[in-house]
Amino acid sequence: MDWERLGFDFQKTLGHVKFTWSNGSWDEGVLDAEPYLKVHTMSSAIHYGQGIFEGAKAHHCADGVVRLWNIDANARRLALGCERMMMPVVPKQTFVQACEWAVAANFAFVPPYETKGAMYLRPFVFGHGPQLGLSPAPMFHFCVLAIPVASYYSSGLAPIDVLVVDSNDRAAPQGVGHVKASGNYGSDIKVSITARADGFSSVLYLDPKEKAYVEEFSVSNFIGIKYDGPTFVTPDTDTVLESTTNDLLMQLARSLGWTVERRPIHVSELAEFDEVAGCGTAVIMMGIRSITHKQTVYHYDSIDYVSRLYHHYRAIQFAENPDIFGWGTPCASLQDLGKL
Template sequence: MIMDIDWENLGFKFMPARSNIRFHYADGKWDDGTLTGSYDITVSVAANAFHYGQAIFEGGKAFRCKDGKVRIFRPEENGRRLNRSASHLLMPEFPVDKFVEAVKTVVRDNADFVPPYGTGGALYIRPVMFGTTPQIGVGASLEYELIIMVVPVGAYYKGGIKPVDAMISRDYDRAAPHGTGHIKAAGNYAASLISSKQAKERGCAVALFLDPATHTFIDEFGTSNFLAITKDGKYVTSESDSILASITNNSLMTLAADLGMPVERRKIRASELADFAEVAACGTAVVLTPVGRIFNGDEVIDYHFTEIGPQLKKLYDEMTGVQVGERPDRHGWLTEI
């Protein structure tokens, strides 16, 4: 059994669970993996990941559902996206079926760390792959580790979802044109930290990035995709080569279509922001974060919401309902452990 956990007051922060699962790549192949209770690693100070940035990660969740069973949300999509990231950074791909089984194994071994149904919590799943070969010259690593750890996390918002303020980053870009913005590379998030700091200094929760080539179109928020609801009820999200293909956004677009909402993935001009009815950031950690105001230099775009907007609320309830088994899983997104 595990130590007593205050399920009602879990935050979104690191907490060691019982185990993580680790795989090592050498001589052109991955090993069979090992469950371990250790949260430490031993690598050379010259490891590739420290010097040349071969490091990628993923984020997923497992839920204790209404019927008491534990299910994982779309793990195969995380496996596919991990491989797209790996391919771009010349890292070895990991078989998707093996990835799903590994996630099931580590979730099963930590099943008592999955927050109870009704608390709003989940077991966060964090796979991370990094190059370990000691090297001074620039080049791809020869050996790699893939570690899948799990962390119990609580409801992101206590007392209901409240809109946050966002600031358009004009001084910095999150990614370069034709760069790594479309993959889940660790360095992308380091590059967004300074804009996030600027946003917080202005009282905003998140930074919103424009396309790095022209600074004309909306790309995404520092940690999540951008979506908007138009005044005539369309779901609109950014199309760009420099943003991550969000599994949450993809799922929300599917659910929006199920609910009869027209869905558009297209280039969105920054000048359109004032014309939207509702705006949100979407990602694994929270599903949807409604945006109440956007600061663009001296301009303030106010959507006049003190609570989540009606269309976003409908989408949020549908998504979270599917994840915990309160609503039908019409698309086969849940994998039982």
């Protein structure tokens, strides 16, 4: 691997882990070297969107140990998504073991500590098998891919310009915005590509009902920072996926003595923030330079506090600082997992 040229793109590795659910239970799983899945043409995932996915990471840390990051939270969120989409829940033990297996089998592709890259894990569950009517699929696959990555944005933490979207909704009230359903993301492609053509690196969605409250960025949660405190503010809404990264950043901010507020954020409050950032598993944190809403442009001249929080977070993530929260989990070897 050319670690210096690593980006956030697909990289072929040695294989992915695949479990199959049929006759009421999950099987023992296999490591599949083939990057293609054979599914029925009438699979419910293809026609009715019965599928969810997760995003997790493993890191080669400063002490030489490879650790899964906040993996229990990913297991809980996947289980919530399975329940909402009428799919069999993947037990936490199975989920964690599958992630460990995927990392261990592709250990040679885990970016070295010095690169500050990560092994991005993509667990997903989908329905397949012959299913013409709208009902739960007769069979399901649970898979975990492991892909070495660098930052989602090549600019890293460098601030970006964002456009507020009024003409499209991120998710519907009382819909599936609170889970990582596959269909939630397809509608964003056109919106984001159009914004990029106009010079914006991302978009910011407002609530679908009133178009007055901040929801989230295209692929990350919203964070506003006020120097008075300092205060960390993030939206409280049930139409947005609860970011596992945002949860950790809130814990970290509190531990640093910051005030943390999770509440509705009116779009007019964009003028009151001293700094703005996005956060998520893929992006970690991204600084925001400006947010354009109709004829108004909100400028943010600093990412000082964003950068402080980011570096505190990354130092724990790579075991450079003590993990007092217990967020990292040492990854088992193939031998420990009984897969040799």
